Amino acid sequence: MDKQSIDKKDLEKQIAAREAVKFIQQNDIVGLGTGSTAFFAIQEIAALVKNGLKIKGVPTSEHTASLALSLGIELLPMDQVKSIDITIDGADEFDTQLNLVKGGGGALFREKIVASLTKNEIIIADSGKLVTQLGKFKVPIEVVPIALTYVLQQLGKLNGKGEVRMKDNAPFITDNHNIIVDADFGLISDPAALSASLNRIEGILAHGLFVQLTSKVIMGKGTETIIYAGN
Numbered sequence: 001m002d003k004q005s006i007d008k009k010d011l012e013k014q015i016a017a018r019e020a021v022k023f024i025q026q027n028d029i030v031g032l033g034t035g036s037t038a039f040f041a042i043q044e045i046a047a048l049v050k051n052g053l054k055i056k057g058v059p060t061s062e063h064t065a066s067l068a069l070s071l072g073i074e075l076l077p078m079d080q081v082k083s084i085d086i087t088i089d090g091a092d093e094f095d096t097q098l099n100l101v102k103g104g105g106g107a108l109f110r111e112k113i114v115a116s117l118t119k120n121e122i123i124i125a126d127s128g129k130l131v132t133q134l135g136k137f138k139v140p141i142e143v144v145p146i147a148l149t150y151v152l153q154q155l156g157k158l159n160g161k162g163e164v165r166m167k168d169n170a171p172f173i174t175d176n177h178n179i180i181v182d183a184d185f186g187l188i189s190d191p192a193a194l195s196a197s198l199n200r201i202e203g204i205l206a207h208g209l210f211v212q213l214t215s216k217v218i219m220g221k222g223t224e225t226i227i228y229a230g231n
């Protein structure tokens with residue numbers, strides 16, 4: 001990928017982030033996403049905080065927690081939060097029904113808890129994330145290590161081929177001390193049905209299919225934003 005296309009992507013992420021932070025209100029509890037797109041939202045939120053906005057952030061990963069603290073955003077741990085007003089997070093893929101694949105950075109479990117606590121879940125994305133059908137990006141699945149063999153067998157029964165995610169020649173370990181299996185199901189015709197099937201497999205802590213958790217996706221396209229909103 002050449003530098004120009006990287007810059008174009010970053011610009012789209014940034015303008016989507018700028019649009020999304022407009023939905024934050026004074027005294028909101030704000031879920032802080034993880035990844036290179038959420039990074040731009042955290043920067044924008046930090047700038048607003050410097051200008052007097054009072055919010056408390058709920059981070060979706062250790063990485064996001066460090067970043068937010070370094071930028072002066074006050075944090076709340078998610079186990080002390082009953083409800084989150086708004087969350088701004090990224091996604092690896094989304095469709096126009098607002099189904100998502102998330103977890104490319106391995107933060108899916110905390111992201112899903114935060115999304116489930118959130119009244120207004122806003123996903124920001126560059127235009128390369130929009131797909132007609134999910135599934136080109138393998139579905140990240142957080143697995144309790146001892147259950148790996150069983151989980152891989154069960155994924156096979158769903159016509160999924162799972163592979164343990166590696167980093168530096170060792171399994172990638174999540175913030176929750178688990179492993180990630182990236183599962184290829186081909187194109188996913190019914191994300192809700194696959195999500196329900198994955199939810200029934202013991203040993204899976206969470207999977208990266210986010211169904212009915214998103215209120216809108218704000219996508220940067222060139223220098224504009226396009227909003228996909230739920231019904």
Ligand SMILES: O=C[C@H](O)[C@H](O)[C@H](O)COP(=O)(O)O
Binds near residue numbers: 034036092103106111
């Ligand atoms: O685990 C990571 C998250 O789900 C990210 O939001 C997702 O992978 C998108 O990341 P990025 O914005 O870097 O493409």
